[in-house]
Structures are given as structure tokens and as C-alpha cells.
Amino acid sequence: MQNDVQSEAYLRMLKIRGFEQAVTRLVTEGEVPGAVHTSIGQEAAIVGACMALKLDDYISGTHRSHGHPIGKGADLKPLMAEILGKATGICKGRGGSMHFTDKSVGSIGESAIVGGGIPIATGAALTAQVRNSGQVALTFFGDGASNEGVLAECLNMAAVWKLPIIFFCENNGYAAVTSAAASHGQPDIAKRGEGYGVPGVIVDGQDFAAVHAVTEAAVARARRGDGPTLIEAKTYRFDEHCVGLFIKGGYRPAEEIDHFRNERDPVTLLRNSLLADGMSERAVVEIEAQAAGLIEEAVAFAKESPFPDPQEAFELVHANPIPIRR
Amino acid sequence: MTEKSKRMTYLDALGLAQREELEGRDDTIIIGEDIALYAAGGAYGDIHPSRIRSAPISECGFAGMAVGAAITGLRPIVDLTIANFIYLAADPIINQAARLRYMTGGQFKVPVTYRASMWHGQANAAQHSDRPYPMFMNIPGLKIVCPATPEDAKGLLKAAIRDDDPVIVFEDNDLWGKKGDVPLDTEFVVPIGKAKTHRAGSDVSIISISGCLRHALKAADALATEGIHADVIDLRTLLPLDNDAILGTLARTGRVVIVDPAHRTMGAAAEIAAIIVEDGFDMLRKPVKRVVTPDVPIPFSPPMEAPLYPNPEKIAAAVRELM
Numbered sequence: 185m186q187n188d189v190q191s192e193a194y195l196r197m198l199k200i201r202g203f204e205q206a207v208t209r210l211v212t213e214g215e216v217p218g219a220v221h222t223s224i225g226q227e228a229a230i231v232g233a234c235m236a237l238k239l240d241d242y243i244s245g246t247h248r249s250h251g252h253p254i255g256k257g258a259d260l261k262p263l264m265a266e267i268l269g270k271a272t273g274i275c276k277g278r279g280g281s282m283h284f285t286d287k288s289v290g291s292i293g294e295s296a297i298v299g300g301g302i303p304i305a306t307g308a309a310l311t312a313q314v315r316n317s318g319q320v321a322l323t324f325f326g327d328g329a330s331n332e333g334v335l336a337e338c339l340n341m342a343a344v345w346k347l348p349i350i351f352f353c354e355n356n357g358y359a360a361v362t363s364a365a366a367s368h369g370q371p372d373i374a375k376r377g378e379g380y381g382v383p384g385v386i387v388d389g390q391d392f393a394a395v396h397a398v399t400e401a402a403v404a405r406a407r408r409g410d411g412p413t414l415i416e417a418k419t420y421r422f423d424e425h426c427v428g429l430f431i432k433g434g435y436r437p438a439e440e441i442d443h444f445r446n447e448r449d450p451v452t453l454l455r456n457s458l459l460a461d462g463m464s465e466r467a468v469v470e471i472e473a474q475a476a477g478l479i480e481e482a483v484a485f486a487k488e489s490p491f492p493d494p495q496e497a498f499e500l501v502h503a504n505p506i507p508i509r510r
Numbered sequence: 511m512t513e514k515s516k517r518m519t520y521l522d523a524l525g526l527a528q529r530e531e532l533e534g535r536d537d538t539i540i541i542g543e544d545i546a547l548y549a550a551g552g553a554y555g556d557i558h559p560s561r562i563r564s565a566p567i568s569e570c571g572f573a574g575m576a577v578g579a580a581i582t583g584l585r586p587i588v589d590l591t592i593a594n595f596i597y598l599a600a601d602p603i604i605n606q607a608a609r610l611r612y613m614t615g616g617q618f619k620v621p622v623t624y625r626a627s628m629w630h631g632q633a634n635a636a637q638h639s640d641r642p643y644p645m646f647m648n649i650p651g652l653k654i655v656c657p658a659t660p661e662d663a664k665g666l667l668k669a670a671i672r673d674d675d676p677v678i679v680f681e682d683n684d685l686w687g688k689k690g691d692v693p694l695d696t697e698f699v700v701p702i703g704k705a706k707t708h709r710a711g712s713d714v715s716i717i718s719i720s721g722c723l724r725h726a727l728k729a730a731d732a733l734a735t736e737g738i739h740a741d742v743i744d745l746r747t748l749l750p751l752d753n754d755a756i757l758g759t760l761a762r763t764g765r766v767v768i769v770d771p772a773h774r775t776m777g778a779a780a781e782i783a784a785i786i787v788e789d790g791f792d793m794l795r796k797p798v799k800r801v802v803t804p805d806v807p808i809p810f811s812p813p814m815e816a817p818l819y820p821n822p823e824k825i826a827a828a829v830r831e832l833m
């Protein structure tokens with residue numbers, strides 16, 4: 185693996201982690217309206233997938249929406265402003281934490297309807313095929329979402345039509361507080377591809393290089409016109425389903441959480457691998473400082489930005505505006 | 511001299527609109543079940559197969575894919591065939607198509623057309639006989655059209671395909687075989703949002719939706735022989751509603767009968783009545799009347815089904831009560 189790919193990956197993973205740590209702090213300070221779901225712990229899966237794509241390839245995602253556009257290279261400032269509901273937000277204050285979308289990096293929509301982004305990306309792959317543009321689409325979804333029927337429909341259609349799409353499951357073992365064991369008749373999501381003629385691959389979602397390699401192979405297959413791949417990255421979310429959510433009794437064993445935090449942290453694993461590959465401690469720290477600076481800048485930008493004028497709620501409903509009765 | 515218009519069925523008019531748009535722009539595609547062989551309105555074997563997508567039975571999947579295709583640069587037409595199947599596609603239409611432009615702060619336009627044909631009055635029972643547009647009228651971000659003539663079928667479907675917003679075309683299947691003159695000009699479109707006056711009168715307004723237009727015109731003929739002159743307007747577009755046309759006809763007559771083939775409760779007729787009461791109360795000479803379908807699932811047996819829908823006799827009777 186090239187060193188510059190690894191260091192860019194490290195920067196992007198740190199951006200996701202730092203962004204979400206900052207957002208979590210802002211939640212406790214009472215600055216963030218609405219619900220916030222973090223992907224801390226899942227950064228290698230996200231960045232490994234995104235970095236196998238080109239800037240103009242499409243991604244769609246989920247309610248756990250921050251990591252995906254960041255992984256694809258989005259500017260943090262408009263994202264942070266969106267979290268605070270500001271006019272300068274990437275969605276002009278109409279989307280919020282669960283609906284990050286940044287067209288400029290190919291992010292065509294994160295959906296708080298679990299599974300909702302799957303047909304959207306499949307449709308983007310259809311566009312790529314009809315236009316023969318050489319682009320591919322990748323859709324992120326959780327293990328919980330894999331139980332939505334629309335995944336089956338889209339796997340099948342993508343297989344029949346050989347669409348250039350990658351179905352990418354971030355299997356963090358839980359759907360909110362329900363374990364994968366309690367909700368799947370068969371625990372490996374990747375195996376669901378077989379029934380539709382879609383190859384399924386399981387990969388260690390904490391290992392950036394491994395995820396990157398399997399996704400690159402799937403992207404190459406898609407670009408060749410050979411159709412979809414279903415990738416299942418086995419990963420883990422370190423924090424609660426939702427920031428501030430307190431589940432009495434606990435649904436995850438403490439030892440399990442500790443194990444992932446201490447032994448399987450994707451950021452630490454990649455840091456170690458960079459050092460093992462010969463990068464200097466100083467160079468690593470420089471990347472860390474760069475990420476911290478970008479996050480600080482984004483928070484300042486978001487805080488200084490104005491809220492939207494409430495009258496703007498009546499704009500952007502339609503492309504050709506129609507009168508709206510108030 | 512080339513023909514300016516041609517007599518054809520409502521279904522052929524829809525097919526012509528679709529063919530013209532598919533031939534005119536290579537970003538237009540059609541997705542639906544069995545499309546390649548007998549898409550409602552004709553097969554398109556000579557158009558590049560990449561743009562003619564016979565989908566597996568996966569309404570939610572392909573209705574959602576059309577949204578993804580629309581925001582990335584295509585203009586998909588989704589043929590959902592029987593209108594009841596739109597419920598299986600409700601999530602992508604409502605949660606995605608209708609609000610992606612808004613929720614992304616205007617980063618995307620969503621130029622997708624959904625076709626849904628309302629098959630009713632044909633002994634198909636409750637799962638194949640719905641007129642579901644009122645539910646979708648409650649969804650900001652959509653546009654909804656209901657053509658009642660072959661000419662409007664062509665013009666409104668073309669307008670829908672060319673529109674940069676998601677539009678649902680609710681077709682009245684009772685009209686599929688009915689003929690009328692249809693302009694052959696490939697640039698002919700009927701603007702979304704404008705009602706059409708089919709008959710001018712000063713005694714009473716009959717505001718009609720979809721296939722009820724022909725019942726309203728028959729009722730108006732009968733009433734004319736009694737000396738009652740009805741102003742008959744067809745709304746054509748249900749979202750947005752043409753408030754000016756609604757209040758305009760009210761101003762001419764002061765009496766209103768609304769004819770709507772959907773169910774009574776929370777229907778389009780209810781919204782029109784509310785507009786009349788909110789904005790035109792002083793012009794009303796009599797209470798508003800609705801001729802609609804009662805709130806029962808549609809039964810199979812023809813003698814049970816037929817009397818449920820609006821018909822010329824019910825419309826004329828409602829008018830007489832207002833005189």
C-alpha cells in the first residue's frame with residue numbers, strides 16, 4: 185500500500201473522529217438541535233470504502249451520516265454549520281445531522297429512513313450505466329437496514345442489470361439496541377448476495393487496508409461492467425446509538441466495548457501501521473495536528489454563522505415554485 | 511399540409527407523449543413491470559434498450575432507483591401501472607422524491623414522473639380500484655395531475671416528464687379507451703397548475719376531477735334542458751390546486767358542486783370546499799355540495815360497485831338541491 189494513501193486515510197479517519205467528538209461536546213453544551221448518531225469506531229470501514237472511489241463516484245448513506253461525506257473528502261465547515269442548523273450549512277439548515285449531503289464530493293444523500301439510501305444509489309448506478317459515464321455508486325447501510333425488503337429488491341435488480349454499484353454494509357453488530365443475533369436468521373449479511381447472484385465479501389472493518397482492498401476490487405468489477413458486489417465490513421460503534429441516549433440495563437457487554445476500544449480501535453491500528461511502515465512519529469503527529477486544526481476551524485465557522493431567516497422555510501420546496509398557502 | 515391533430519384514445523395519447531419525450535431527449539428513461547412488451551401506451555422496441563427498463567416486481571426498489579437516477583441527471587418515467595401499487599412505493603415517493611430538493615438545501619432537482627392508473631368500475635375489487643391522489647396531496651414537494659381528456663393526457667404527461675419536480679400522473683383507466691382530438695405538435699404541453707373551463711354557465715359551478723368530467727358534462731346537458739346553466743371546470747392539476755379557477759367559477763355562479771371519484775373523508779373535494787369557505791364565503795349563495803365515493807372499500811360485485819361512484823344523475827340531483 186502506498187504511504188500517501190495511508191496518510192490521507194489517517195487524516196480522513198481523524199477528521200471523522202474529531203468532528204464527531206466535537207459534535208458530542210456541542211450536544212452536551214446544548215448547542216445541537218435534534219438527534220446525533222456518531223460513527224466513532226467505524227472510521228476504517230467508511231474511509232476504506234470511500235478512498236476506493238473517485239471524487240465523482242456516488243455515495244448514499246444513513247442516519248449515521250457524518251462519516252460518509254467526510255470520508256469522501258467533504259469540507260468540514262458547511263457540515264458543522266448544518267449540525268447547528270445554520271444558514272451556511274451544507275443543506276441550508278434543512279437537513280441536520282441525519283441528512284448530510286454534499287453533491288460536490290458525490291454524496292447524494294444520507295437517509296434517516298433506514299434502508300432509504302439503497303435504491304437511491306442503485307438509481308445513481310443506473311444513471312452511470314445509461315450514460316456510460318464510467319462512474320460507480322456505493323451505498324452504505326447498517327446490519328439493521330439489511331432487513332428492509334428494498335435491499336433484496338435492489339440486489340436483484342442490480343444483478344439482473346449488472347449495475348455499477350457496491351452495497352456496503354457497516355455491520356456494527358447492533359440496530360439501535362437490538363443485536364444482530366436477535367434479528368438475523370443467518371448472521372453474515374454478505375451471504376445474502378448469493379441468492380441474487382451478487383458476490384458477497386466479508387472484511388475486517390477495523391482494518392483500513394483490508395477494507396480498501398476489497399472495495400477497490402469491487403469498484404474495478406463494477407467499472408468493468410461485471411455488476412454489483414455486496415461487502416460486509418464487521419465493525420463496531422464505540423459510543424451509544426445516539427448521543428445522550430441512556431439505555432438502562434445495557435444491551436452490550438462491557439467487556440465487548442472495552443475490547444473494541446482498547447484492542448480494535450481503527451485509528452490506533454492505522455497509526456501503528458503507519459509507524460511500522462516507516463513513517464516518523466513527527467509526521468504522524470503533524471497529520472493529527474492538521475485534523476485538529478480543521479475541526480477547530482469548522483466549529484468556529486459554525487458558531488459564528490447566522491441562523492436562517494424563518495421565511496426561508498418556504499423556499500426550495502419545488503424547482504418551479506408554486507404558491508404556498510401559509 | 512401536415513395534420514395538426516389526430517383523433518386517438520386517451521391511452522394512445524399517453525403513449526404518444528411518452529414516445530415523443532423518449533425520442534426527443536436521451537436522458538429520458540422508462541422503468542416499470544413488463545415495459546418492454548406492453549407498457550401502458552405502447553412498446554418502445556426501437557429506442558435504446560438501456561433506457562427501456564422492464565423491472566422485476568419490485569415497486570419500492572425501482573420507484574426509489576428512479577429518484578437516484580433523477581438526482582444524478584436522468585428524467586425517469588416510472589410506470590406503476592395499477593394505482594394501488596403506489597402504496598408499495600410510498601417510501602421513495604414520499605420520503606425521498608418529494609423532499610430531497612428541500613432537505614439538501616437545493617443541491618438536487620428531482621425530475622421523476624410516476625404514472626399510476628386508477629382502475630375502478632371494472633369489478634377488480636378493493637385492492638385494484640383505488641383513486642389514491644388525496645393521500646399524496648398531503649405531501650409538500652410533489653405535484654399531482656389527473657388528466658380527463660386525451661388532449662390533456664398527452665399535454666400533462668409531457669409537462670410532467672419535462673418538470674424538474676416529482677410529478678405523479680394519476681390516469682383514469684375508465685378513459686383509456688375514450689377518443690378525442692390530440693395535438694401532434696411535439697412541443698404541445700398542458701401547463702401544470704391550470705384548470706380548464708369546459709362549459710360556461712351562470713347558475714351553478716360543477717368542479718370536476720379526473721374521469722368525472724364526462725359525467726359532469728352529461729349532467730350539465732340534462733340541466734340545460736331544465737333551464738339551469740352550469741359552469742363546468744376540470745381541475746386537471748390537484749397539486750398545486752388552481753385557486754383562481756375555483757374562486758373564479760364561484761364568483762360567476764355562487765353555487766358549487768364538487769365531483770370527485772375518490773373517497774369522501776379528507777378527499778380533494780374537502781380541500782376545495784375549505785378553500786371556497788376560507789376565501790370565497792361571501793360569494794356563496796348556498797352550501798357547497800360534494801358528489802364523491804362513500805367511505806367503503808370497493809366491492810367486487812358490479813351491482814354493488816357501480817352505484818358507489820359519482821354519475822350524471824347524482825350530479826344533476828345535487829345541483830337541483832342548490833337551485
Ligand SMILES: Cc1ncc(C[n+]2csc(CCOP(=O)(O)OP(=O)(O)O)c2C)c(N)n1
Pocket residue numbers: 246247248296297298299325326327328329330356358359360425
Ligand atoms: C425505516 C426506519 N425504521 C426504523 C427507524 C428507527 N431507527 C433509526 S436507527 C435504527 C437502527 C438502525 O440500525 P442499523 O441499520 O444497523 O444502523 P446503525 O444504527 O447500527 O448504524 C432504527 C431502528 C428508522 N429510522 N427508519
